[in-house]
Amino acid sequence: AQSVTQLDSQVPVFEEAPVELRCNYSSSVSVYLFWYVQYPNQGLQLLLKYLSGSTLVESINGFEAEFNKSQTSFHLRKPSVHISDTAEYFCAVSEGKAGTALIFGKGTTLSVSS
Amino acid sequence: EAGVVQSPRYKIIEKKQPVAFWCNPISGHNTLYWYRQNLGQGPELLIRYENEEAVDDSQLPKDRFSAERLKGVDSTLKIQPAELGDSAVYLCASSLGGGARDEQYFGPGTRLTVT
Numbered sequence: 001a002q003s004v005t006q007l008d009s010q011v012p013v014f015e016e017a018p019v020e021l022r023c024n025y026s027s028s029v030s031v032y033l034f035w036y037v038q039y040p041n042q043g044l045q046l047l048l049k050y051l052s053g054s055t056l057v058e059s060i061n062g063f064e065a066e067f068n069k070s071q072t073s074f075h076l077r078k079p080s081v082h083i084s085d086t087a088e089y090f091c092a093v094s095e096g097k098a099g100t101a102l103i104f105g106k107g108t109t110l111s112v113s114s
Numbered sequence: 115e116a117g118v119v120q121s122p123r124y125k126i127i128e129k130k131q132p133v134a135f136w137c138n139p140i141s142g143h144n145t146l147y148w149y150r151q152n153l154g155q156g157p158e159l160l161i162r163y164e165n166e167e168a169v170d171d172s173q174l175p176k177d178r179f180s181a182e183r184l185k186g187v188d189s190t191l192k193i194q195p196a197e198l199g200d201s202a203v204y205l206c207a208s209s210l211g212g213g214a215r216d217e218q219y220f221g222p223g224t225r226l227t228v229t
Contacts, residue, residue, distance in 0.1 A: 009154075032215060042222055043220035044157070044205070046217050101170065102159070102218065104157050106154065106155050107154075
């Protein structure tokens with residue numbers, strides 16, 4: 001069965017510092033990987049996804065994540081965070097076939113302060 | 115384009131009372147999902163619809179939960195009777211298709227508190 005582990009429940013950082021939110025998954029088959037972001041009082045929004053091809057994927061607001069098959073990881077990084085990046089981030093996995101559900105991790109709360 | 119709409123946003127009820135949540139997906143999206151998000155946890159799928167057919171309801175507690183998606187558009191999720199442990203955020207999402215590659219778009223959720 002698939003599962004997702006987000007190793008850090010809370011990550012406090014200062015503005016303009018780099019950040020890494022860790023995500024590991026377990027699955028016996030090929031997977032698709034996703035990062036979702038949830039701002040306060042809003043729904044989840046897709047931040048970026050890995051489906052196939054290049055293992056490094058990027059979002060429009062400076063985040064990137066790298067799929068590492070050997071380590072079964074999909075860590076999210078940003079070289080310099082802003083106050084506005086404060087949110088909860090969820091890693092999710094789906095088996096690469098139709099009809100399978102998204103399995104989410106428990107989430108990581110990123111708190112950026114000045 | 116309008117996003118996924120859910121109502122109400124907040125609901126407080128006493129245990130043993132019934133409650134219903136409504137979801138209007140993005141126009142043209144055939145697949146609709148209901149998730150439950152407990153405090154400090156990620157969302158967990160309750161039920162998935164392809165048009166008006168429930169194709170995955172394996173995680174729906176059928177003794178007290180029911181859902182419908184009439185005409186393959188709007189959907190309603192009902193709990194009767196509610197229990198204290200049902201306090202959570204109920205999220206609705208939709209996608210164009212039901213494939214694993216299809217992006218799911220989430221609504222803002224309904225926060226249910228059972229007292």
